[in-house]
Amino acid sequence: MYKIVVKEKLCPVVDFMKIKAPEVAKKAKAGQFVVVRVDEVGERIPLTLADWDDKEGTVSLVAMQVGTTTYKLACLNAGDDILDLIGPLGLPSEIESFGTVVCVGGGVGVAPVYPIARALKQAGNKVITIMGARSKDLLFWEERLSNVSDELIVTTDDGTYARKGVVTEPLKEVLERDKGISRVIAIGPAIMMKFCSLTTKPFGVTTIVSLNSIMVDGTGMCGCCRVSIGGATKFVCVNGPEFDGHQVDWELLFARQRIYCDEERRSLELWKSHHCQHS
Amino acid sequence: MEEKAKPKLDLNRVAMPRQDPKVRARNFNEVALGYTHDMALKEANRCIQCPKRPCIDGCPVNVDIPEFIKAVRDNDMPESVRIMKGKNALPGICGRVCPQETQCEQVCTLAKKGAPIAIGRLERYVADWEREHSSDLASSPNLPPPTGKKVAIIGSGPAGLTCAADLAKFGHEVTIFEALHVAGGVLMYGITEFRLPKAIVQGEVDYVKALGVEIRLDSVMGKLATVDDLLEGGYEAVFLGTGAGLPMFLDIPGENFNGVYSANEFLTRVNLMKAYLFPEYDTPIKIGKKVAVVGGGNVAMDSARCALRLGADEVYIVYRRSRVEMPARHEEVENAEEEGIIFKFLTNPKRFIGNDQVWVSAVECYEMELGEPDASGRRRPIVKEGSEFTIEVDVAIVALGTTPNPLVPSTTRGLETRRNDTVVADEETGKTVKDRVWAGGDVVTGAATVISAMGAGKRAAASIDTHLKET
Numbered sequence: 001m002y003k004i005v006v007k008e009k010l011c012p013v014v015d016f017m018k019i020k021a022p023e024v025a026k027k028a029k030a031g032q033f034v035v036v037r038v039d040e041v042g043e044r045i046p047l048t049l050a051d052w053d054d055k056e057g058t059v060s061l062v063a064m065q066v067g068t069t070t071y072k073l074a075c076l077n078a079g080d081d082i083l084d085l086i087g088p089l090g091l092p093s094e095i096e097s098f099g100t101v102v103c104v105g106g107g108v109g110v111a112p113v114y115p116i117a118r119a120l121k122q123a124g125n126k127v128i129t130i131m132g133a134r135s136k137d138l139l140f141w142e143e144r145l146s147n148v149s150d151e152l153i154v155t156t157d158d159g160t161y162a163r164k165g166v167v168t169e170p171l172k173e174v175l176e177r178d179k180g181i182s183r184v185i186a187i188g189p190a191i192m193m194k195f196c197s198l199t200t201k202p203f204g205v206t207t208i209v210s211l212n213s214i215m216v217d218g219t220g221m222c223g224c225c226r227v228s229i230g231g232a233t234k235f236v237c238v239n240g241p242e243f244d245g246h247q248v249d250w251e252l253l254f255a256r257q258r259i260y261c262d263e264e265r266r267s268l269e270l271w272k273s274h275h276c277q278h279s
Numbered sequence: 280m281e282e283k284a285k286p287k288l289d290l291n292r293v294a295m296p297r298q299d300p301k302v303r304a305r306n307f308n309e310v311a312l313g314y315t316h317d318m319a320l321k322e323a324n325r326c327i328q329c330p331k332r333p334c335i336d337g338c339p340v341n342v343d344i345p346e347f348i349k350a351v352r353d354n355d356m357p358e359s360v361r362i363m364k365g366k367n368a369l370p371g372i373c374g375r376v377c378p379q380e381t382q383c384e385q386v387c388t389l390a391k392k393g394a395p396i397a398i399g400r401l402e403r404y405v406a407d408w409e410r411e412h413s414s415d416l417a418s419s420p421n422l423p424p425p426t427g428k429k430v431a432i433i434g435s436g437p438a439g440l441t442c443a444a445d446l447a448k449f450g451h452e453v454t455i456f457e458a459l460h461v462a463g464g465v466l467m468y469g470i471t472e473f474r475l476p477k478a479i480v481q482g483e484v485d486y487v488k489a490l491g492v493e494i495r496l497d498s499v500m501g502k503l504a505t506v507d508d509l510l511e512g513g514y515e516a517v518f519l520g521t522g523a524g525l526p527m528f529l530d531i532p533g534e535n536f537n538g539v540y541s542a543n544e545f546l547t548r549v550n551l552m553k554a555y556l557f558p559e560y561d562t563p564i565k566i567g568k569k570v571a572v573v574g575g576g577n578v579a580m581d582s583a584r585c586a587l588r589l590g591a592d593e594v595y596i597v598y599r600r601s602r603v604e605m606p607a608r609h610e611e612v613e614n615a616e617e618e619g620i621i622f623k624f625l626t627n628p629k630r631f632i633g634n635d636q637v638w639v640s641a642v643e644c645y646e647m648e649l650g651e652p653d654a655s656g657r658r659r660p661i662v663k664e665g666s667e668f669t670i671e672v673d674v675a676i677v678a679l680g681t682t683p684n685p686l687v688p689s690t691t692r693g694l695e696t697r698r699n700d701t702v703v704a705d706e707e708t709g710k711t712v713k714d715r716v717w718a719g720g721d722v723v724t725g726a727a728t729v730i731s732a733m734g735a736g737k738r739a740a741a742s743i744d745t746h747l748k749e750t
Contacts, residue, residue, distance in 0.1 A: 023503055037460055043552065043561040044460075068561050084460040086497045216552065216562075219458055219499055220684055221468075221524045222544035226535055233528065233535060238686070252535055255637035259537045263563030270558045 001081040005058060010140035013065045014108055015074045016050070022057030024087045030119040031093030031112070031210065031242055034059065035218040037084040038072045045069045046215045048112035048187070048241065049088065059085070062111035062140075068267045075275065089218045090241045093208070097124040098182040102174055103149070104167050104196055105131045106188025110141050112210060113187045118148040120185075126150050128178075130170050132188075136161035167192065168199045175203045183208065186245065190253055197245030207245040211236045213256060228252050290393025293322040295400055300617040304587050307472045307555055310614060311375070319404040323351040326396050329388040334398060337383040339734030340441070342366045344383055344398055351401060360409045363402065368444035368487060369437065369733065371410065371479045374403025376470060377730045378608050410482050422491065423450040428747045431456065431514040433500045433687055436464025437729045438720025439520030440487050441736035442743075447490035449744045454514075456498040459551065464522055465721075466729070468551040469543070471581045473588070474611075477550070501686035506694075506716060515750065516715050516743045519688075519702060520736060523681040523721035529573065533631030534677070538565060538639040542574070542582045542678035549585050564589065567674025571595045571642050573628055574678030575605040580612060582676045583620045594620050595670060599627040599647050599660040625649070627660065629667060631675060641669040683722045691716070701725050709739030717743055 006018035024034060033048040045067075051060035063070045076082070093116045101120050105113035110131050121127045129149035133139040134157045146152045153170045154162035163170065167188075175181060184207045186196035193209040200207040213225040213236045225236035228249035234240065296312040297303070303310050314322065326348045334344040343362050350359035363370045379385075379399035387395030428451045432439045435457040443453045461467050463480045488494060500506070506517050526541035528534055545564070548554040552562035570586040572579050575598035583594045596615070598605060601624045605612060616622070625647040632641040646666035649658035683700045693713045695703040702718045704711045709719040719735030721727055 023498075027503060041553075041560045084497050086458070086460070086499060088502055089499065216544060216547050217459065219524075219686060221526070222547050223526050223528070223541040224544045228535060233530075252637070255537055256535070259565070260563045263557065263565075267558045267561055267563065271561075 001083060002085040004076055004078050004080050004082065007076065007078045010062065011138050014062060014138070014140060015065070015070075016060065016062050016111075017073065017076070018058045018060045019082060019085060020057060021059050021085050021087075024085065025052045025054050025057050025059050028052040028054075028059060028088040029092035030095060030115040032088040032090050033218070033241060034061070034085055034087030034089060035215065036061070036069070036073075036082055036086075038069055038076070039083050042072065042083065043069050044084075044086075044216055044218065046089070046212075046218055046237070046241075048210060048212075049115060050111035051115055059087070062108060064108040067264050068271045071268065071271060071275075086218060090237060091239070093119065093185070093242055095119045095123050100126040100128065100178060100181050102171065102181055102184045103127060103129045104171060104184065104186040104188070104192075105129070105145070106167055106186075106192040107133055107138065109186075109188030109192070109210075110139075110145065113185065114141060114144055114148070116185055116187075117145065121148045121150075128174055128181075129153070130155070130167050130174070132156065132167035132192075134158065166195075168195045171196060172199050175200065175205060181205055185209075190250065190257060193245060194248075194250040197248065197250075201246055208242050209245040209248065210241045211243060211248070211253060212241070213253060214259060227256070288327065288389075288392070289325045290389070292325065292394040292397045293318045293400075295397070300614075300619070303473065304584075304618040305590075307588055309476050310473050313407055314400055314404045319351055319401060320354075322397050322401055323348050325389065326352070327388065331388065333386040333388060334383040334396075337386040339382065339730045340367050340737050342383075342402075347405060348396065348398075348401055351405065356405065356408050356412070359405045363405055364486075367733070368441055368490075369483045370402050371406035371483055372437070372466060372475060373730055373733070374399050374401075374406050375475050375479070377402075378728060380609065382730070406479075410479070422448065425452065426450040426747065428452065428516075429454070429514045430516045430518065430743060430747075431509045432518045432520060433506070434458075434464055434520035434522055434720075434722075435462035435484070435494055436466060436520055436522050436720065436732065438522070438722075438732035438736040438739075439464070439518065440484065441733040442518050442520060442719065442740045443492045443736075444487045444490055445737055445740035446743060447487070447492050449740070451744070451747060453492045455492060455494045456500050456503075457494060457496050458499040460496055461551070462494045462496065464520075465524075468547045469578065469581070471546065471550060471585055472555075473584070474581065499686065501690040506687065506691040506713075510715055515747060516717065518709070518736070518739055518743065519711075519716065519718035519722055520720045520732070521684055521687050521722045522732075523726040524684040525682045525700075526677070527679040527682060528677055529628060529679065531628060531630050533633055533639065536631050536633040536639040537637055538567070538673055539631055539675045539677065542572070542578045542676050543681065545582055545676050546578070546585065549589070555585075555589060565674055566590050567672065569593045569595075569670075569672045570674045570676065571597050571670055571672045572676045572678055573597045573642075574680070575600065575607055576678065576680065577607045577611055578680075579676075579678035580607045580615045580620075582678050584615055584618060586674065586676065587618060587620065591674070595623050595672075596620055597623045597626050597628060597642070597644060597670070599625065600657060601625055601649065604657040623670070625660070627662070632669065639672060639675050641671045642675055643667055643669045681721075681726045683725070688722075699725060707738060708742035709735055710742055715746075
């Protein structure tokens, strides 16, 4: 059992929780993920670490309510337990002094970008961060990101806050403006990561994406998370989650993310019919 | 010698009652129902208690088979349990999944004249009797005083559990680190409920815990801590029983289409995550109408029979050699056939074909013929050029075998591994080339049987015990 010590709503459909997991916190590194299983009948789902605190013995997760597990998480409060939390899994982000780097966070992807931007900053990089959301009420952690960035650009698709538009527009401008950018890290919905990769391609800038495929065990056992990278099959859980965005077969990733669409809907409807909604 | 009326030599074993094939093909309940008391007594009475006792050597953990059978015959069940558990901590599991036909039963003296004693069925009877009559008298051995020595075991499958049980019986303090959220390894995620009910596995895990073994779940070693962390953190020895958990794929076009599963994923969803109870359980599985399983081992049989039970109309086993070369247990092949699994022998996939939804719609196969024997001793399958044909499917399961997970070996300094990622360890003792580290089971041999892993766990426990006594 893993106790939730802090629970906050970052926005109506996005939850932040700090969970007691001292051993995981001790080993965690930027870019890694954990697998959680909320209760006895629960599914195992991967969530990339949003933060951790070795001294406190906690890890922090941010989850958007999209399926049964994330709805269940949203219903839990400080003091409640999560049945299983397994990690830290996957390979850590490559953190070096690259020079100038651009970190792009889209939607809930802003959360895992934060520790990576922080580590890159600490490693001596100039960090330009671009964060975007569909709308103002879906934006969170602007201040946190600002604290670890030399420059922060915020976008909303609908223009309800900051710059109107999607993250690829300022990304292109930054690449045009600053020829010395050595690396882009983009995390968010798969479609956003695809377009960030397409945007950076003509500039020849290394672009790292953190893939969010479906997993079961998260340790290389099942192969559910397999993706095609430069024509070779890789497992996101043990070979990733970060890969070269220019090498990813995006169409395959999109397809494999949809395997259980019908079942996910059915499961969530059943769950909702039994539970009142907290939000 | 006792002076009971000497029974006439009976060359026919007592049949095992099983669920009717039509009924069981649609449920996940156990197929084999187990002996009744009378059946067990009758079968036990067939044992001639021969002086040579070849069965004991035929057993990888050397259970005193004639003795436990004699106790059944004498109706002294607690004694029978005591004898069994003296050597085998997991009899309910072994009685169900051991290939007795190639081990103890193969060398049974009666096998020279007729059917050998059904040792596996009697073993299961004894284990089930204990579970139903859980008497402390039978199950709690007297543990020696604690030695104060700590041993870490990585992996709670058959090798790890057996090693842990024996070390605990030697008086050592044992901690098992398990990556998944339940203990049991392949017994929980791999072998199916209808062949090995999970409640039985957990019952035997509980027995190991009752010996004082601590099991830490959700602990992915190599990530959460390394072997060196454990050795520096107070453990005097480490045993690697991490199994062979990585799935092998065919490496043919279309293998990443939706609907193509590794057997590991398919079985893990069904067994470990209980997807057969979806949506009561949250983990989904695609229920195919037409399913092809590629492979000829027990895992292929389990996958095919699972797919059928989930509700498939047609399930094919696609195997590149012929029936006689199939590595699966004869009994499981027979069960699968009775249930209506369709076998396509001498057939090998060329590629998977997908529809516009990137979902598998067919598997294109070659017909094969057999050539000269290869390194495995089996005749090598050769493609018949121009023989391609397709089987329409909406789910395909690749059951080609597994290799060890490199997570632990790759993070352990000074361990020797082979090209197939297996760990090099002494066959007799399980000792690796790294100081204070032992290994056994599938991580050393590559995918093999539950009982051979248990044998390796047992030998390693003895070697670790000797080492700890010397230090």
